[in-house]
Amino acid sequence: MRSFHKNKQPIYHLDEWNIIEKEFQKNNNDRSETIFSLGNGYIGMRGTIEEGFQSDVAGCKGSYINGFYESEEIIYGEYQYAFPLWGQTMLNIMDTQSIELFFDDERFTMDRGHLETYSRVLHMKDGKVSRQFIWQSPTGKKAEFNIEKFISLKDIHITAFQLSVRPLNFSGIVRIITSINGDVRNENLRDQALVTKEKGIVDNAMYLLQQTKKTKFDIACGMMHCLKKEGLESYFNPQYFIEEKEVKACWEIKVEKDQLLILEKFTAFDVNRKYETKKVLENAIKEVKRACKMGYKELLLRHTEFLKEFWEKTDVIIKGDLALQQGIRFNMLQLLQSVGRDGYTNIAAKGLTGEGYEGHYFWDTETYILPFFLYNNPEIAKSLVMYRYNTLNNARERARELDHPGALYPWRTIGGEETSAYFEASTAQYHINADVVYAIKKYVEATEDKEFLVNYGVEVVWETARLWADRGGFIPMRGNKFCIHEVTGPDEYKAGVDNNCYTNYMAQMHLYYAVELAEWFKKEASEKYLELKRKLELQEEEILVWKKAADNMYLPYNEELGINPQDDSFIYKEPYDIEGIQVERLPLVFNWHPLNIWRYQICKQADVLLLMLLLSEKFSVELKKANFDYYEPKTTHDSSLSACIFSVIASEVGYKNYAYNYFMQTARMDLDDYNNNVHKGLHTASMAGAWMCVVNGFAGMRVFDEMLHFKPYTPEKWDAYKFSILYKGRRLTIEVNQKETTYTLQEGNKLSFYHYDQEIQLCSENNRIIVGNN
Ligand code: BGC
Numbered sequence: 001m002r003s004f005h006k007n008k009q010p011i012y013h014l015d016e017w018n019i020i021e022k023e024f025q026k027n028n029n030d031r032s033e034t035i036f037s038l039g040n041g042y043i044g045m046r047g048t049i050e051e052g053f054q055s056d057v058a059g060c061k062g063s064y065i066n067g068f069y070e071s072e073e074i075i076y077g078e079y080q081y082a083f084p085l086w087g088q089t090m091l092n093i094m095d096t097q098s099i100e101l102f103f104d105d106e107r108f109t110m111d112r113g114h115l116e117t118y119s120r121v122l123h124m125k126d127g128k129v130s131r132q133f134i135w136q137s138p139t140g141k142k143a144e145f146n147i148e149k150f151i152s153l154k155d156i157h158i159t160a161f162q163l164s165v166r167p168l169n170f171s172g173i174v175r176i177i178t179s180i181n182g183d184v185r186n187e188n189l190r191d192q193a194l195v196t197k198e199k200g201i202v203d204n205a206m207y208l209l210q211q212t213k214k215t216k217f218d219i220a221c222g223m224m225h226c227l228k229k230e231g232l233e234s235y236f237n238p239q240y241f242i243e244e245k246e247v248k249a250c251w252e253i254k255v256e257k258d259q260l261l262i263l264e265k266f267t268a269f270d271v272n273r274k275y276e277t278k279k280v281l282e283n284a285i286k287e288v289k290r291a292c293k294m295g296y297k298e299l300l301l302r303h304t305e306f307l308k309e310f311w312e313k314t315d316v317i318i319k320g321d322l323a324l325q326q327g328i329r330f331n332m333l334q335l336l337q338s339v340g341r342d343g344y345t346n347i348a349a350k351g352l353t354g355e356g357y358e359g360h361y362f363w364d365t366e367t368y369i370l371p372f373f374l375y376n377n378p379e380i381a382k383s384l385v386m387y388r389y390n391t392l393n394n395a396r397e398r399a400r401e402l403d404h405p406g407a408l409y410p411w412r413t414i415g416g417e418e419t420s421a422y423f424e425a426s427t428a429q430y431h432i433n434a435d436v437v438y439a440i441k442k443y444v445e446a447t448e449d450k451e452f453l454v455n456y457g458v459e460v461v462w463e464t465a466r467l468w469a470d471r472g473g474f475i476p477m478r479g480n481k482f483c484i485h486e487v488t489g490p491d492e493y494k495a496g497v498d499n500n501c502y503t504n505y506m507a508q509m510h511l512y513y514a515v516e517l518a519e520w521f522k523k524e525a526s527e528k529y530l531e532l533k534r535k536l537e538l539q540e541e542e543i544l545v546w547k548k549a550a551d552n553m554y555l556p557y558n559e560e561l562g563i564n565p566q567d568d569s570f571i572y573k574e575p576y577d578i579e580g581i582q583v584e585r586l587p588l589v590f591n592w593h594p595l596n597i598w599r600y601q602i603c604k605q606a607d608v609l610l611l612m613l614l615l616s617e618k619f620s621v622e623l624k625k626a627n628f629d630y631y632e633p634k635t636t637h638d639s640s641l642s643a644c645i646f647s648v649i650a651s652e653v654g655y656k657n658y659a660y661n662y663f664m665q666t667a668r669m670d671l672d673d674y675n676n677n678v679h680k681g682l683h684t685a686s687m688a689g690a691w692m693c694v695v696n697g698f699a700g701m702r703v704f705d706e707m708l709h710f711k712p713y714t715p716e717k718w719d720a721y722k723f724s725i726l727y728k729g730r731r732l733t734i735e736v737n738q739k740e741t742t743y744t745l746q747e748g749n750k751l752s753f754y755h756y757d758q759e760i761q762l763c764s765e766n767n768r769i770i771v772g773n774n
Contacts, residue, residue, distance in 0.1 A: 019122040030679035037353040039337035044352020067345035070193035090359020182245040222288030230260035266291035320719035327667035331687035343386035354681025364685035366439035391416030406466025424495035428488035434506035465514035481554035491607035497567035511550035576600040587638035606645035625653040644689025651697035708753035
């Protein structure tokens, strides 16, 4: 573990169910905006301080809709054949969060005057953020504030906000201004993407309709309010103002000392993307009226009921380690808040919490994030694998652009097209095809969803298999082994290499699965097989080639070192003492020229070790240990996808300290800002990796031959931990303490699994067993 990652101190107060900021520091505003983000997989909003600031404070007021993007032409210094022409950027949409508040003519902002009793809390159980404080203005006016907001996980078009303010030592005029402001830009786009099409007010619902210039997607927003004084039934209507790109509501109200003023604000969004045609403006107005009629309390209740079920199914309990309990819950909530659930949207590397990576989806989904949903909420997992089916045509086109048959999935995308300008660490990562197929295989295995496999999954498996057959070759100087050259593996610090170990093994798994499915279809679904063969123009000879390539795949192993070389050249590169690199020069990707990064034995992230997790049964524990010893001192973990894999493998090979420390780094990566980049958004792959550290690491869960296997132990510092798994329709709860493990079959009839070498069978009559840990 790199020394600069050690001993990070918590930034926010430790608590089981809450993230608490006890002191407002404007210098941390941009980081806290990310941490206090809210979302529901459709809408995401950064934790903007609604009233803004009067001094210069770094931040990015961001609101996003999953899958809603603009394309801009990529400007190349030196364009080359088949480089992607268009980028895609998840748009920062109209600002509905900002609010202005004045006491007489004095504007309230937290960077002026004085704050007493401040706290901001992300309530993880309820999925809401609250801010409570007493503020004293520069001229001595004191008021008590209570601000709360959430984005409904149940009513996905709706967000709700509530402001309560009580003057403590004065009576006067309170002026409040809210707005839908369409004059918003993204940091990374050259042009302002959204053009205002319609704006206005109907039945007290403010609205704004905009359209993107290039992609021609529509977005509509409706906003309604309810402003009351405590104890009074009637509410106050605002004055409305319609400006060029903004619709505003303004109230001026006389408030007495100690009188509470309560503003409820509801917003609804709807969008039309390339696969949709809807009356978005009508829908947004209809939804916001429905929200306003229901009211804040009722909406919140519906939202928290959704979360109650989520936590009941998904929670991971860690006893005796508050920091990690908080960390893992934060990660799980943020994953839920970020994930698209409609089969057309996915989960971005930064979720819906920032503009880093421009809102792109990566292999992060399949390799890191999918397991968390698959074994907890398989319907969400299904929508993630469906996303790849729904973008298969784009993958086909991309393969054609590169003169290949079949399909090649994009490394970075939103809409399905490749958008990365830097092919060395994108297009060259052909392993994405195998990652997608691995996810499909795991999905089908864990859910037995044959309907998905037959109607969607298999087409992806075969089309992507075709690419491998063309992309590799039988090389005479390697004894006619099937080699795959000029690729980048997961470790982006070694670009354009031959025979990346991860890629070759995963391609082999992919090709064998493609062959296995062909056999299965021939026997079990012969008509469908013929239909698909016709549709894909698939020849029997192709399947023979897949088998031949898989049987003869070149699988790197070095006898002398007793390890799996990451690629053909890695072990011959110059060694480098990475502990000697100054912290300011990390991550290397931003501070060294690629040629210098590539020429040393330095890894950005887990590569061979990741393979040892995904295809665990292919490697002995001794070999995993040897590889851990070899790669650990060479890895900077400049990618947030790394630490979790090191933790899982460390657990397996018995390096308990490494396992714990890498888990700490993973689970608290964002809360403690390990890589000093949280202001750009959260790290969703690492967040899901934290779940893997517990389930695959400490509990040692693996699945092979359609059976669950566990090898649980409890880290020294903990008393116990507990989680559940849904596998083939059975829900199993696993509770591990220092001595023993309790398995309880919560749902389903019968389940057999392994605890170390012992086979256990549970059924509904006999649904619990306690066994000793080895
Ligand atoms: C990593 C990739 C990852 C991407 C998005 C990069 O730094 O090297 O593996 O897909 O971040 O999370």
